[in-house]
Amino acid sequence: MTHRMALIKTSPLFHLFCKTPSALSSYTGPNCFKSLKPITIHAKFQPQSTFSMTKTTNLCTASAILQGPSSSSSAIPHKSRKKARSESLLRHKLDQCSKRGDLGEALRIYDEARADNVPLSVHHYNVLLYLCSARSNSSDDISLEKGFQIFNQMGLDNVVPNEATFTSAARLAAAKEDPEMAFDLVKKMKSYGIVPKLRSYGPALFGFCKKSMADKAFEVDAHMVENGVLAEEEELLALLRLSSEENLVEKTYEFMHRMRSTVRQVSEETAGAMEDWFKSETAADAGLKNWDVEKVKEGIVKGGGGWHGQGWLGKGKWSVVRTEMQENGVCHSCGEKLVCIDIDPKETENFANSVAKLACEREVRADFVKFQEWLAKHGPFDAVIDGANLGLINQKHFSFQQLKHVVNQLRQMSKSNRLPLVILHRSRVFGGPAQYPNNKKLLESWRNAGALYATPPGSNDDW
Numbered sequence: 001m002t003h004r005m006a007l008i009k010t011s012p013l014f015h016l017f018c019k020t021p022s023a024l025s026s027y028t029g030p031n032c033f034k035s036l037k038p039i040t041i042h043a044k045f046q047p048q049s050t051f052s053m054t055k056t057t058n059l060c061t062a063s064a065i066l067q068g069p070s071s072s073s074s075a076i077p078h079k080s081r082k083k084a085r086s087e088s089l090l091r092h093k094l095d096q097c098s099k100r101g102d103l104g105e106a107l108r109i110y111d112e113a114r115a116d117n118v119p120l121s122v123h124h125y126n127v128l129l130y131l132c133s134a135r136s137n138s139s140d141d142i143s144l145e146k147g148f149q150i151f152n153q154m155g156l157d158n159v160v161p162n163e164a165t166f167t168s169a170a171r172l173a174a175a176k177e178d179p180e181m182a183f184d185l186v187k188k189m190k191s192y193g194i195v196p197k198l199r200s201y202g203p204a205l206f207g208f209c210k211k212s213m214a215d216k217a218f219e220v221d222a223h224m225v226e227n228g229v230l231a232e233e234e235e236l237l238a239l240l241r242l243s244s245e246e247n248l249v250e251k252t253y254e255f256m257h258r259m260r261s262t263v264r265q266v267s268e269e270t271a272g273a274m275e276d277w278f279k280s281e282t283a284a285d286a287g288l289k290n291w292d293v294e295k296v297k298e299g300i301v302k303g304g305g306g307w308h309g310q311g312w313l314g315k316g317k318w319s320v321v322r323t324e325m326q327e328n329g330v331c332h333s334c335g336e337k338l339v340c341i342d343i344d345p346k347e348t349e350n351f352a353n354s355v356a357k358l359a360c361e362r363e364v365r366a367d368f369v370k371f372q373e374w375l376a377k378h379g380p381f382d383a384v385i386d387g388a389n390l391g392l393i394n395q396k397h398f399s400f401q402q403l404k405h406v407v408n409q410l411r412q413m414s415k416s417n418r419l420p421l422v423i424l425h426r427s428r429v430f431g432g433p434a435q436y437p438n439n440k441k442l443l444e445s446w447r448n449a450g451a452l453y454a455t456p457p458g459s460n461d462d463w
Helices: 081-100 103-115 122-135 141-156 163-175 179-192 198-210 214-226 233-245 249-262 268-279 281-285 293-302 345-362 365-378 387-391 400-413 426-430 437-448
Strands: 002-009 033-036 318-325 384-386 421-425 452-455
Touching (some): 103 122, 103 141, 141 163, 163 179, 163 198, 198 214, 198 233, 233 268, 249 268, 268 318, 365 452, 384 387, 387 421, 400 437, 426 452, 437 452
Parallel strands (some): 384 421, 421 452
Antiparallel strands (some): 002 318
């Protein structure tokens, strides 16, 4: 059996915190709210300052890196074989230091290379910055100072940085307990045409959360969303804890549901943070005493039968207990059964639009557009049949009778008593067995009912 946590609020109606039977929380009755242990989560959610190198005493010299990419470029001189070998040997030595985590030896090699005028590439600098950032903390002034010096020298040498460069520099800033600097570095990546990764945001996000700077942490989160970077459990947990500790009721609600939509199964640490929230006085006081039941019902439908999106409903203390779910989905704590949740309409629309976009790119555009126009006229349908696949199941030759049987069965299952949409390639509609009188009559009846679409030659009917 799967261990779960039940959260029960003393209110007459509390609907659907989760979207699936294996979700973080699921509605099982008017007085029950459950979370899994381990909690499985499935649902959907969802002025840049100029960085100054004079921000700290360790960054007193303006670096070309933070001035943006240079508009001019000098011709790269032809490297002698000796220099090429020196650069290759330098890379090998620094990579070995990186594997061992040997910052001291890496700095010695760096100083030696500079004394011998060996050119350093972005890879060389990144290894050094990585080692400095990995060793640095607020009490390790040497690693911090050397890291900033190397970062500054990289700019003076006109070595163009990449995402790894900025991420290591941001980690140095975070180690100096300056998340604002770390965030400025991430924002500066845009001027180099660099798209930040999730790891790029970590130093700033966790730094602001540690300092309880909620507005700044939410600004970092918004910047992530703007750049298409999806927060994962660690980031969402930090934001959830911050929201909970600062008694930000709506933000706590938002991050709980974003956790549900992003993380399939949360850690014990995350489950504990959620329990702490529901045990708090703020959680007991959060929620409406009166709400529009029709809006809740409407929200449940829009949520695919799951999360209603109306915020916290009902006041009073939550009863937080650890429980188990039976294999048939019944909760041992309240005796209610989990409900089956469908994909919500917005997700369905996004998926359909993505498929249409791909089809128009990879097919003859006119063919797919014609199908869309036909569908707008004759649809919608309760079911769609891939005629070729179905007609050939367990058959050496295409069987119209087999296809007819399934079409009739689906029509009986349909609440609207509509025929399903049958997709068949044009060759199967007008050639071969399709010319037999019975088959021809069958196809004609489907066509007249607007339930048959024949895909043109060269078109993939799977679209």
